[in-house]
Amino acid sequence: MKNDMKVFDNLESEVRSYVRSFPTIFTKTKGYKMWDHEGKEYIDFFSGAGALNYGHNDEKMKQKLIDYIMSDHITHSLDMASDAKATFLNTFHETILKPRNMDYKMMFPGPTGTNTVESALKLARKATGRTDIISFTNGFHGMTIGALSVTGNSMKRKGAGIPLQNVVTMPYDNYVDDQDAIDYIDRFLEDNGSGVAIPAAMILETVQGEGGINAASFEWMRKIEALCKRWGIILIVDEVQAGVGRTGSFFSFEPAGIKPDIICMSKSLSGYGLPFAMTLVRPEIDQFQPGEHNGTFRGNNHAFVTATAALDYWxxxxxxxxxxxxxxxxxxxxxxxxxxYPELKGEVRGRGLMVGVACDVEGLSNEIAAKAFEHGLIMETAGPNDEVFKLFPALTIDDEGLEKGLNIIEKSIQDVLEKKPELA
Known part of the structure; x- marks a missing residue:
């Protein structure tokens, strides 16, 4: 039976999203390229929304995974001990944590980014005995109830269907122009009449991906860390999208010189696009009782294998x-x-290879991304109003691929603006 796009319209839920932006059936991937069922080639500046930082089907990771499967090694083990997990634990400690003088316990909460956020919020509340969390404007942390409560996007929040409570939203860096955001937060914490209790934790992204590629300054991050230390608040940094090299260093917060209490990781951690999440926790906060936070798929052995191989890059x-x-x-x-192209009314945002252009013209970024797809480039939009077209090329992309992809973006801008003389 030959598949066509009608099968998705007829049989898949209305909640499907990316298939609407990229309406073709993909059949093959390699490196920074994808091919559809008609043989058309695409350059991938999407990278699985940040889950494929090393590109598609990395040869070394693929061979390690094939060898593991063909040797009948354990696939499913919950959180039992396995060789694959032991190897990953040792390799991550020796390759990533030890050289950075970082002391964390590694927790495997479940297979996705929202799972690591949920575990972090629960653990912060347990460790402090407090209830509230401070999150930040335009933050995105996942789609389950706890993670959604610290997410800013109103459309996604409405999907919960219930009130999202025990969270206070504060301004992210540069969200307000007329006052220092740190002083603003500090005043709320000091003022007994503010209505804001001392929270269990603050959770932030150093670069907000879904929120519009907003990059916090290193100074702002350092001030947030100092504020947390002053008030005994646990600092959670969500590295799900910005981590694993996307902004340049393995951890996106490294250049700021901060050391979060809890670090949330997923997406490109597996290196191969396999479901895998990890929560890094300072030992003194590691207070869950055995089994107090668990899940059937909290130990993905296939992902341990590819994640270990991926660490060779570091x-x-x-x-x-x-x-x-x-x-x-x-x-x-x-x-x-x-x-x-001043018609874009554009602003370049981001850090490293987590970048985008915010267009202050309604609908323009979506049109540019759609035209790019027609020309053979896959990229998405971000921001509260999808006002940013977002570039997430593979970190391993070569100069030829990068240049070709960038040229397609410029061609797409030209094509879209040509049909909008009113913007000139």
Whole structure:
């Protein structure tokens, strides 16, 4: 039976999303390229919404996974001990934590990003005995009830169908222009009449992905850390999308010199696009009783195998240097676009290879992304009103692929603006 797009319209739930933005059936992927059932080639500047930082079907990871499966190693084990888990624990400690002088216990809460956020919120409340959480404007942390409560997007929040409580939203860096956001938060905590209790935790993204590629300054992050220490508040950094090299360093917060109490990881942690999440916890906060937070798929052995192989990229500085080089070229290109096409009313946002252009013209970013798809480039939009077209190329992309993808974006902008003389 030959499949066509009608099968999704007829049989899949209305909740489907990306298939509407990229209306074709994909059949093959490799590196930074994807092919559909008609053989059309696409450059992938989407990277599985940040789950494929190393591109598609990395050869080394693939071979390790094949060897593991063909040897009848354990697939499903809940949180029982397995060779695959032991190898990952040791390799992550030796390759990532130890060189950075970081002391964390590793918790495997379930397979997705929202699972690690849920575990972090629960643990912060248990460790402090407090209830409330401070989140930040335009933050996105997941779609389950706890994670959704600390998410800012009103459309996604409405999907909960119930009141989302025990969370106070504060302004993210540069959300307000006329006052220092840190002083604003501090005043709420000091003032007994503010209605804001001392929270169990603050949760933030260093670069807000779904919220519009808003990058917090290193100074703001340091001030938030100091504020948390002053008030005995647990600092949770959500690294689900911004981590694993996306902004340049393995952890996106590294350049700021901060050390969060809890770190949430998923997406590209597995290296291969397999479901995998991890919560890093300072030992003194590690207070769950055995089984107090669990899940059937909290130990994905196939993901342990590929995640261990992926850590080879971080045993020297080559990948970081490559990201820095590609990021500089990408930022320079986008700055030129904003300057040469003032009709965009554009602003370049982001850090590393987590970048985008915010267009202050309603609907324009969506039109540019749709036109790019027609020309063979996959990228998505972000922000409260989808006002940002968002570039997430593979960190391992070569110069030819990067240049070709960027040129498609410029061609798409030209095509869209050509049909909008009113913007000139």
């Amino acid at each position: 045993k020297d500085s080559k990948l970081e240097e490559n990201i820095k080089d590609k990021a500089e070229k990408t930022h320079a290109f986008l700055e030129r676009l904003v300057k040469e």
